């Protein structure tokens with residue numbers, strides 16, 4: 001079997017049994033990136049030279065007896081994680097040539113674990129979007145059908161993994177940006193509990209919501225890499241001091257029964273897309289093979305999550321992105337006439353339309369006279385949404401939901417209708433407002449495009465999510481499907 005058809009877990013055993021070297025695996029993926037990246041625009045910056053240096057170092061470590069679990073395995077990084085040696089663009093003209101003076105904790109931890117970085121992947125500008133169309137570097141394309149979006153904002157990472165240009169990739173999820181592209185591209189994506197993964201060196205969009213995670217082929221593959229990503233980091237003030245389990249071992253345990261799975265009544269209404277409803281019923285039938293009980297759960301404030309998110313996220317973004325002023329780093333306009341002109345033209349020329357829209361909304365919501373009516377109110381509603389989940393988890397182990405209202409949409413279809421675009425996050429944003437862990441896994445296809453099933457877990461209980469997802473994947477093969485041109 002060609003190396004790009006192997007799961008991360010099987011690439012690990014090829015390395016461990018010395019049937020393959022990291023250099024061979026890395027060269028294989030680099031060649032695929034060279035030949036196929038143009039078709040999907042998954043990578044903004046492939047890094048072949050650095051990758052081969054890391055691969056040689058990994059082979060050397062292995063020759064000296066090191067058998068670390070991730071040693072020599074390739075990965076792609078969303079271009080929102082700062083990397084000292086390689087430019088970090090965040091999909092923006094503002095950071096087109098930006099080289100960070102330090103690396104993010106996420107990339108640093110994976111480097112130390114011996115992973116080989118194949119390059120930096122495309123994303124919506126500053127992670128604002130649901131389609132990767134707002135990237136300064138052009139949209140990524142869905143490997144299942146190039147006329148469709150791969151989702152966003154981690155669309156480049158999703159396209160890279162689905163097109164078999166990398167066996168796994170990092171992403172970030174502020175309101176769904178790991179789960180939604182995972183759903184659109186037929187992948188397994190996990191957004192950990194807020195605070196589980198350090199945000200140090202991850203360019204901030206909305207700091208109280210942003211969380212790094214992974215997109216891969218299966219729950220097993222994601223679990224394999226996840227433990228190295230997680231853990232307390234003194235450089236991130238919101239990093240949690242929770243012990244990190246061995247997630248891979250957690251996937252392999254026998255099924256713990258009985259399990260109670262909650263179905264939010266607010267999601268399973270008449271408005272739910274018929275295909276999504278049918279595929280979820282099929283998934284429930286599969287899960288019923290174990291001693292699983294499905295119960296309705298009331299989350300009374302769920303319907304307020306889109307307006308709440310689209311106030312809080314832009315408000316935090318307007319504060320975070322004030323640092324891009326043409327003075328400190330990033331883009332600077334030509335021949336500024338005075339300080340005001342410098343600020344104004346730098347931001348006017350450096351940011352794209354969607355980012356500007358968010359900055360205007362956010363600045364407005366935070367301004368004197370409106371703060372109480374909008375921002376404070378949104379924070380209060382956020383607490384209600386969070387409380388709903390806390391109450392629900394007193395009676396259920398996991399909550400099951402759709403990942404997205406439909407499967408992937410056409411490139412350009414929602415570009416000029418921001419509200420329609422925002423509504424595509426309807427099933428994902430509440431999880432970020434509450435800070436919970438959640439994942440999306442493939443549950444079937446419609447018109448040749450994948451659909452995602454969402455599992456939401458209790459705080460710091462990623463293990464239960466990965467375990468259930470792995471059980472589901474041991475009985476289904478949706479996650480093993482490969483887009484036609486990727487053979």
Ligand code: GLN
Pocket residue numbers: 127128129130152153172173174175176177178205313425
């Ligand atoms: N689609 C959402 C937004 O545009 C979520 C983005 C994200 O999770 N980074 O804000």
